[in-house]
Amino acid sequence: MGGDHGPSVTVPACLEFLKIHGDVVIVFVGLQDEIKKELSKYSSSSVDRIEIVHAEELVAMDEAPALALKHKKKSSMRIAINLVKEGSAQCCISAGNTGALMATAKFVLKTLPGIDRPAIATIIPTQYGHNYMLDLGANVDCTPEHLLQFGVMGSLLASAVDHKAQPRVGLLNIGHEEGKGGEVVRKAWDLLSAAPIHFIGNIEGDDLFKDKADVIVCDGFVGNIALKTSEGLARMISGILREEFGRSVISKLMALLAMPVLKAIKRRLDGRQYNGANLLGLKGIVIKSHGSADRFAFKCALEVAYRTASSGLLERITSDMASANAALGLISSEPVLDPQSKDFL
Amino acid sequence: MGGDHGPSVTVPACLEFLKIHGDVVIVFVGLQDEIKKELSKYSSSSVDRIEIVHAEELVAMDEAPALALKHKKKSSMRIAINLVKEGSAQCCISAGNTGALMATAKFVLKTLPGIDRPAIATIIPTQYGHNYMLDLGANVDCTPEHLLQFGVMGSLLASAVDHKAQPRVGLLNIGHEEGKGGEVVRKAWDLLSAAPIHFIGNIEGDDLFKDKADVIVCDGFVGNIALKTSEGLARMISGILREEFGRSVISKLMALLAMPVLKAIKRRLDGRQYNGANLLGLKGIVIKSHGSADRFAFKCALEVAYRTASSGLLERITSDMASANAALGLISSEPVLDPQSKDFL
Numbered sequence: 001m002g003g004d005h006g007p008s009v010t011v012p013a014c015l016e017f018l019k020i021h022g023d024v025v026i027v028f029v030g031l032q033d034e035i036k037k038e039l040s041k042y043s044s045s046s047v048d049r050i051e052i053v054h055a056e057e058l059v060a061m062d063e064a065p066a067l068a069l070k071h072k073k074k075s076s077m078r079i080a081i082n083l084v085k086e087g088s089a090q091c092c093i094s095a096g097n098t099g100a101l102m103a104t105a106k107f108v109l110k111t112l113p114g115i116d117r118p119a120i121a122t123i124i125p126t127q128y129g130h131n132y133m134l135d136l137g138a139n140v141d142c143t144p145e146h147l148l149q150f151g152v153m154g155s156l157l158a159s160a161v162d163h164k165a166q167p168r169v170g171l172l173n174i175g176h177e178e179g180k181g182g183e184v185v186r187k188a189w190d191l192l193s194a195a196p197i198h199f200i201g202n203i204e205g206d207d208l209f210k211d212k213a214d215v216i217v218c219d220g221f222v223g224n225i226a227l228k229t230s231e232g233l234a235r236m237i238s239g240i241l242r243e244e245f246g247r248s249v250i251s252k253l254m255a256l257l258a259m260p261v262l263k264a265i266k267r268r269l270d271g272r273q274y275n276g277a278n279l280l281g282l283k284g285i286v287i288k289s290h291g292s293a294d295r296f297a298f299k300c301a302l303e304v305a306y307r308t309a310s311s312g313l314l315e316r317i318t319s320d321m322a323s324a325n326a327a328l329g330l331i332s333s334e335p336v337l338d339p340q341s342k343d344f345l
Numbered sequence: 346m347g348g349d350h351g352p353s354v355t356v357p358a359c360l361e362f363l364k365i366h367g368d369v370v371i372v373f374v375g376l377q378d379e380i381k382k383e384l385s386k387y388s389s390s391s392v393d394r395i396e397i398v399h400a401e402e403l404v405a406m407d408e409a410p411a412l413a414l415k416h417k418k419k420s421s422m423r424i425a426i427n428l429v430k431e432g433s434a435q436c437c438i439s440a441g442n443t444g445a446l447m448a449t450a451k452f453v454l455k456t457l458p459g460i461d462r463p464a465i466a467t468i469i470p471t472q473y474g475h476n477y478m479l480d481l482g483a484n485v486d487c488t489p490e491h492l493l494q495f496g497v498m499g500s501l502l503a504s505a506v507d508h509k510a511q512p513r514v515g516l517l518n519i520g521h522e523e524g525k526g527g528e529v530v531r532k533a534w535d536l537l538s539a540a541p542i543h544f545i546g547n548i549e550g551d552d553l554f555k556d557k558a559d560v561i562v563c564d565g566f567v568g569n570i571a572l573k574t575s576e577g578l579a580r581m582i583s584g585i586l587r588e589e590f591g592r593s594v595i596s597k598l599m600a601l602l603a604m605p606v607l608k609a610i611k612r613r614l615d616g617r618q619y620n621g622a623n624l625l626g627l628k629g630i631v632i633k634s635h636g637s638a639d640r641f642a643f644k645c646a647l648e649v650a651y652r653t654a655s656s657g658l659l660e661r662i663t664s665d666m667a668s669a670n671a672a673l674g675l676i677s678s679e680p681v682l683d684p685q686s687k688d689f690l
Contacts, residue, residue, distance in 0.1 A: 127585065140526055140527045181566060182486045205569065205577055206580065209580070209581040210577070220519070221526060221527060222566065224519040224550065225519065225549075225567055228519075228549050228551040229550035230575070230578050232550055232552065232554045232555070233575050234578065236471070236555075240472065240613050241610060245603075254602055254606050258590075258599040258600070260596070261589050261592075261596045261599050265586060269582065269585065
């Protein structure tokens with residue numbers, strides 16, 4: 001039902017998105033009446049590519065994931081993920097409760113062969129482009145093998161979605177040299193070095209925003225702190241800019257005079273364009289939008305969903321993870337399934 | 346010998362600092378000739394409050410801490426810390442190799458009673474003030490007890506140096522609710538809650554720059570990543586500002602017109618003013634300056650050193666850490682020493 005704002009954001013965002021992508025059908029899952037009411041506000045020819053599946057229950061933003069999983073079997077979130085499992089939808093996108101989305105997706109869809117735990121991969125802006133960081137908070141305690149799997153999945157994401165031939169995979173650490181960090185990170189370094197990916201070694205926090213790596217691997221605790229710290233700092237800097245330009249009549253005049261440049265800066269720093277995180281490693285595509293996403297931000301998450309669904313990513317993770325594990329002599333926790341078999345998705 | 350730039354930065358910074366603080370004597374430890382040569386460039390009445398102790402050896406910026414500790418017993422770093430141990434200096438300040446400084450300080454000075462491991466505490470700017478974060482990279486793997494000790498030390502730092510009556514101590518975590526994070530963080534929550542400090546619970550990455558906590562506790566891995574990520578993002582945003590304002594003749598003109606506001610923004614975002622990290626938990630005061638510090642930044646680190654040395658912090662850590670451990674029924678790894686005894690410093 002669309003995070004903090006509900007259909008008032010998701011409906012217009014989807015209509016705009018459908019106008020661009022003529023090959024897409026969107027299924028809204030949620031309170032039928034609310035969705036219909038919102039849809040009635042727009043006269044768009046794309047409306048005929050919208051379907052509605054009614055769901056009585058909603059998962060609250062602060063609901064405990066385990067409880068949502070146990071007691072909300074008819075929630076909009078659960079039904080939307082079921083559609084992916086059944087093959088009726090190629091992708092599920094939600095601006096709802098992240099923990100509940102991950103728990104439900106993992107329970108319903110299961111992980112891909114060779115993957116122990118799914119990870120949240122988000123887009124990080126750099127000065128002239130972007131990279132991917134994973135995990136962003138799904139996995140607090142990780143083993144070296146988990147970090148290896150994140151590296152392989154991240155590499156395949158950058159390759160499949162951004163068409164990068166040899167994505168550079170970096171391990172987030174507190175120094176560039178080998179041997180830095182705790183035991184888990186040091187062992188992950190060994191595994192990533194031996195994996196059939198383009199591993200460039202350790203990268204530090206200040207490398208995140210440089211064009212140094214296409215994929216940054218870390219555990220969910222560190223990833224979450226790094227991302228939220230960045231968001232907090234960006235907000236503080238915006239606050240200082242607003243405050244200084246709004247301080248007096250003269251400074252306001254200066255802001256007016258410099259408006260075209262200030263607008264260009266704002267556009268480049270606009271975090272909304274990076275909305276849409278991939279829940280990687282599941283037997284299905286699930287995209288998480290920020291709960292507070294507005295129309296533009298939600299449309300960006302829809303674009304991520306579209307690009308991911310068109311990329312053949314799941315099949316590639318399945319085959320490449322198996323060969324990475326084989327190359328490293330690791331046994332994945334699940335048997336490798338044939339992507340063509342009916343058990344695959 | 347002063348980090349990346351040596352005496353060419355530290356000598357003028359110290360002379361400016363001495364001009365403000367008439368009660369201070371500074372001892373330069375390093376290559377006598379170089380220091381004298383640099384000093385001869387300035388005619389300042391403060392020169393008579395400068396002493397020089399010659400040191401042949403220098404610890405390189407990239408030297409392994411263990412090797413520096415073992416083989417560089419006559420290094421400027423070692424001799425400077427010895428001066429603190431002997432009581433000839435109240436404080437040691439260095440812009441050199443952080444790892445070597447910490448290892449040498451720990452070996453020579455030892456930790457205060459009740460403290461297992463020293464931590465690096467740095468100043469984090471907020472929109473209208475600052476707070477302290479520790480640890481910043483000295484301790485990669487921490488136990489809950491270490492995090493408790495960081496909390497108590499940080500609280501005493503904010504209280505002694507900034508005269509805050511009841512510093513708010515927050516635990517860096519991936520959610521505000523109790524029970525978030527891994528086992529170590531969850532146990533640290535319990536210990537911090539029971540300690541005789543004003544513990545405000547978990548805080549998230551985006552709270553760092555808000556006026557939410559005066560002290561932020563985290564392990565050295567997470568702290569280092571959070572700090573460096575912030576530095577990287579600030580640098581990227583500065584780069585984008587410079588790029589957009591420098592894009593054309595017109596945008597350059599806009600920058601000129603808005604210069605007073607842009608300068609005010611630059612001043613507020615200037616990271617140099619937060620230079621000077623405290624190596625907390627040692628039987629002596631050791632301050633680490635950024636290796637790349639310029640004259641202004643090094644002077645800021647000198648101010649941190651001055652404020653810390655005048656604060657009676659060490660005595661307070663000793664007495665309060667003992668009572669915190671007693672309140673929690675914890676036994677510190679070292680016997681509690683009387684701050685008045687000759688073994689104390």
